[in-house]
Structures are given as C-alpha cells and as structure tokens.
Amino acid sequence: MSGALGYVAAVNIVIWAGIFGYLVYLWAGIFGYLVYLDRKVRAASRPNQE
C-alpha cells in the first residue's frame, strides 16, 4: 500500500516538476528576448538623444 502511494507521489512530483520546469524555461526565453530587445532599442535610440 505504502509502495503504491510512494509510486503515485513520485509520478506526481515528476509530472508537476516537468510542467513547472517547462513554464519557467518558456518564461526565461520570453524574458531573455525582451531584455535583448530592450537593450537593442536603447542602443538604437542613443545617437538621436545626443
């Protein structure tokens, strides 16, 4: 009984960690791209501000 519960708990942890990990990687990608764009736009607008 406890073995079955342990198995279910382990499967749940793996699934949730997978979804959570996937979302965090997705967010890290979006965030990284926005930071990259932000820096690029800042650099592009710099000569005009002088």
Added chain:
Amino acid sequence: MVKSFGFLLKALLGLGMAAICWGAFLYARPAQNFVGESSRIVFFHVPQAWVSTLAFFVAAWYSWRYLRTRRIEDDEAASAAARLGFLFCVLATVTGSIFARVMWNSYWNWDPRETSIVLLLLVYGAYLGLRGALEDPERRATLSAAYALVAVVTVPFLMFAVPRMYQSLHPDTVINARGKIEMSADIRIIFFSSMVAFMALSYWMWNLDRRVSRIVRERAA
C-alpha cells in the same frame, strides 16, 4: 537612478513571474468543483484576458488623444496597445480552450464567453487590418483612431455583459454574482501576484513597441 530603478523592476518581474509559475503548480491547491488540476489555469488565463481588456481601453484613450492633438506619438501608443491587446486576447482564447478541453471534453463549445471573445478578436483584427491597408500615415492614424473609439464600445459588452446575461459553462467571474471574491488564501496570493506581473509585463512590451515605432519613424524621416 531611473535606469537602475527600471533594471530593478525588470529583475523583480523576471524573478516574480518564475515564482508565480512555481506557486501556481507547487503552492496553490486546486480549487473545488473543477476537473483535476484544471483550475490552475486561472493564474494565467484571467490575467491575460484582463490585460487585453485594459490594452483595448488604453488604445481608445490614445486614439481619442490623437484626434484631439494630432500627435503621431499618440497614434503609435494606440496601435501598440491594440496589438498588445490582440496578442493577449489570442493567448486568453488559447488557454481558455485548453481549459474547456479538460473541463468539458471539447476545445470549443460556442459558449457565450467563447463566442464573445471570438467577436472581440474579429473587431480588433479588423483594426489591425485597417491599419495595414492604409499607406498614408495621417489618414491611417485618423481612420484607425476613429475605428478604435467605436470598437471600444463593444469591449465592456463582450467581456463583462454577455457572460452575465446568458447561461454559460464558464466558471464564475473573479468578482462573483454576490459581489465577492471567493478564493482561498493560497489561490488569492498567486492570482493577484500574477495579475500585477502580467500588467507589468504588458506595460514593458507596450513601451518597447512605442520606442521601436519612434525609432522607425525617425529613421524614415
């Protein structure tokens, strides 16, 4: 000073959204009366719909300003907001559809809420189409500003009135019919943090879009 404050806000947003992803799946418990874990989508779906509504109102506000001042910056702000609203509206539709598949075993049911969001997508899709079809910047700005002011009238009706007027499969709105927010403390904290994070994210994206438009305009001149 301003630059470091901006950096701090962005860093907070980056870490905060990651914490929300963690909290949504590993901290908040699933709500009652939902199939399995489907209620967790509320942490992403509702903020997306809210941000899209807000963006459509911002688009209308800047369109009105453009018609009064004829400043092209206001037109750029309006079109950036409409694009952002459209993007978040698409995301809300997709996440809602995933929820529908889990809850009602079908991605699409033509529920009043689903129908109203499709209409909203069509209304703002037409706005983007109108902008794309006109080449003269002044004519484009004037016509699309007038259109945005008409289009925004449909937003409260489609987002807030229709789902309350007809029987719907859609779960209760955040502020329910009794005028209360009925969420457990763990759900409430993640939900409202997510609302703030999505608004901050959309503000950043809107600002970026406006800055890009300005650079493009200055380079073209």
